[in-house]
Amino acid sequence: MGCACWLALGGLLALAGLLQARLLPAHQAGFGECDRFFYAGTPPAGLATEAHVKICQRFAGTERFATLYSPDHRIPVFSAFRAARPAPLYPEQRGLLEPQIDDPDSNLEEIIEETDAVTSVNNLGSKQALNADYLDSDYEIGQLYPFLLSNDLQMPTFPLTNSVPMTKSFRERWHMNLNSLMDQALIPHCGDGKDLYIITGAVPSDHKVKGKVTIPKFVWLAACCDIPGGGWAMGFTKHTQDSDIIEDVMVRDLEKLLPHEPQLFRDNCGETEQDTEKMKKILEVVNQVQDAERSLQSQESLSPQTKSQRSAPLSPEAPEGGGSLLGKILGFLFTPFIKIFQLIYYLVIAVLKNIVHLLWFVAKQVINGIESCIYRLGAATVSYLVTIGHELVGIPWKVLKVMAKIIRALLRVLCCLLKAICRALSIPLRVLLDVATFPVYTMGAIPVVCKDIAVGLGGALSLLCDTAFGTMGGLFQVIFSVFKRFGYKVTFDNSGEL
Incomplete structure (x- = not known):
């Protein structure tokens, strides 16, 4: 495989490492790589349930903040982030969607525009607003x-998984409160916010927008400053009624106001080492913010025009009251040209957007084709290497089999030889000696046998002779005895002479 192929494969592997899933399984204890947004890397205990969705909000391949989302209420339970200075610009608010909440099988792993999600996400809107x-x-x-609390202009804090229904006046005051608290109280007393952990959440009510999105009963914020020997923890709540102002509360008391009474920070943000002097200074600034909000509410109740003037910076396109007759005439004359220019502008933007989408689609197809080719090439290479490996591994095995057969044959020969030896040894040794000495004994016994035969024959002849002479002697003795009876006196001497 060439160097270019290895580089391409390495690029694909690196890309796969960047595109990690943002939704985390319910059984996972934390928020994955987004645990760094929590004090001591520990998310709040007691808030998450199996019905909730853990989201590590990612954009441009980087985690930005963490959100615990409730599909039942279609609002977040909380969002956690690290504090930063307010951003210098205020972009247009837009609601972004998390594709994997409605479609768990979606390969879109980062937030997208709702217009793009319509054609690419299944069951859109079934579990999120x-x-x-x-x-x-x-x-x-x-x-x-x-967005006011982020100094990252690329930070998209507008996903609907980070949003709850608010009235316009409440949203303006809530964000104004957050901006004032962060810029005047929390960040200055925590080393410019480098070690400041923030959790903002909402407690759902029984009311919903169009029967879908739950309206919060109140919103809350918990802050934890992790500075050794100078840390602190504070909580804030604000009810959604327009007449209510933001209220400061201790973190332990805030936890009692939340469902299931969770633990927001591990060890209550180092409660034993908290700096009470800093907390008193923070409360002084909070009182100033509360007084400013009360004053603003009183001005709104006395002068509705003040409200419109205050809302003007947030709505730069709102028409100004009054104006001269010449201005109205010029506006009447130039309005069609302005509308035509706006139409051309929108057409150009739409064409450019479609061109970008087309280029992205083509690039995606090319990347998919290259990825498919590399995958096939890699599969073929792996298959080839596996086959060669099997053969190389088989050679020693075959050699071992041949050697085993040779050893087996030698063992069989040895076994047969041992059997023959055992059978030979099982014959008595005396029999073997007798068989071996049989010829010697046979040849040596012939003279003795012949002698014995001769002696036997001589003895037989002697016996016959003795028998004959004895018989004859007996007969003569009988005859002599008869003659003697008849008067012939035969003496023994005479018979001896005879």
């Missing part, structure tokens, strides 16, 4: 973690 759920209602999309 959509922009359409806020249309023609008295509520707007309000972020728990607002």
